[in-house]
Amino acid sequence: MARLLLLGPAREAAGVRNDVIDGDTVALVLQHCVTRYGDAFAAVLAASQVWVNGEVADGDDPVAANDEVAVLPPISGG
């Protein structure tokens, strides 16, 4: 189980900041997120970066137990 960290608009769309979720690649984890949190989350996710353990990750990247998968929507630095 990966540790999920949802921030800003991703946290708002999902309704939770922290969760645990199945999947041994980034793509599978995110697919399970969309199933769990629904369309509003999917829309935010489409524009977001995903980091695994603090590093930018691709869909193919592996996810191990206790890895932190973070969903980071666009920022408005201003």
Add this chain to the structure above:
Amino acid sequence: MARLLLLGPAREAAGVRNDVIDGDTVALVLQHCVTRYGDAFAAVLAASQVWVNGEVADGDDPVAANDEVAVLPPISGG
């Protein structure tokens, strides 16, 4: 009599910060200064700006009673 204001190295060379001195042009006031304060002051004066009442002045500019004649050596802003 003009009011004389000597600053930084000009004050040091003359030994005074404030004085009163004769002369109805800038050139005459400065000539009287050199006579009064000597060669060390003359050397500093040669590299200095002169302001009358806060404005940059030339030797030909008139000096009236109670005008402030300031001698401003080069600055080291750093």
Add this chain to the structure above:
Amino acid sequence: MSVSSIVDWVNVSSSPLSSDDLVAWAVRPECGAVVTFCGTARSSSTTGHEIQALEYETSVELAEARIAEVVATARERWPELGAVAIHHRVGVVSLTEPAVVVAVSSPHRQEAFEAAQFCIDTVKRCVPMWKREIWEGGSAWSEEAQPILSVEDV
């Protein structure tokens, strides 16, 4: 709080910020210049409302790690720098309070100005930090959001 060394001070927390604390810390006998930037919560907004406060959300761990990368990159570009501090608040920040403070010291002022501006420009583009605008009767995420950049892409 994360003090990565005696010359870098990176901090993301809900505590109020003081520029004097950073200046006092950044001053070095060999450094004649300290440049600081304070980013304060301001009234005009991306959503057209009269702002009363901003609310910042992040992961302290991820944000501090990214800010530390910004500092390390500034040191590569301006090796003369003395101290570099970057502090960012999270949570609610009232109008006119600082949300982010950068302080940079160096022997001469030119590199302190350049590095301070690089730091704040890069923090704004590269650090995961979400800003909610709060007005009388409502709130919303700031608009004009952009994808987070990597520090090496700035």
Add this chain to the structure above:
Amino acid sequence: MSVSSIVDWVNVSSSPLSSDDLVAWAVRPECGAVVTFCGTARSSSTTGHEIQALEYETSVELAEARIAEVVATARERWPELGAVAIHHRVGVVSLTEPAVVVAVSSPHRQEAFEAAQFCIDTVKRCVPMWKREIWEGGSAWSEEAQPILSVEDV
């Protein structure tokens, strides 16, 4: 002290300087950026000695008038500016204490950085202010002195 208006604050005095005072004063609800520069007394000198303090000499009246010209010129070049404060100490300033502090606020940070740098660069070249370096057992005027420039020549 000379407060030429509610948005300009020019001061030349022997009182210690605090950047927080200037930042607190410069913050405006419509201004999201405050850039400050602190010029601190540093150990390395133009004369090769290990500096313990600097001593600044001027005419407060002439110096404040010139600094006010610098502020007015900055406002012409960056009309968006909020508040502008420039304070300079006279008398003895110990190592690491600020001798000059500039604070500029504006809606956005680019013009605050540019104007703050213009202000300190121009103060250094145009304001009548003489600096004596004080070390263990001696003192001397700083070397590398240049004629005072007019603000319009910078």
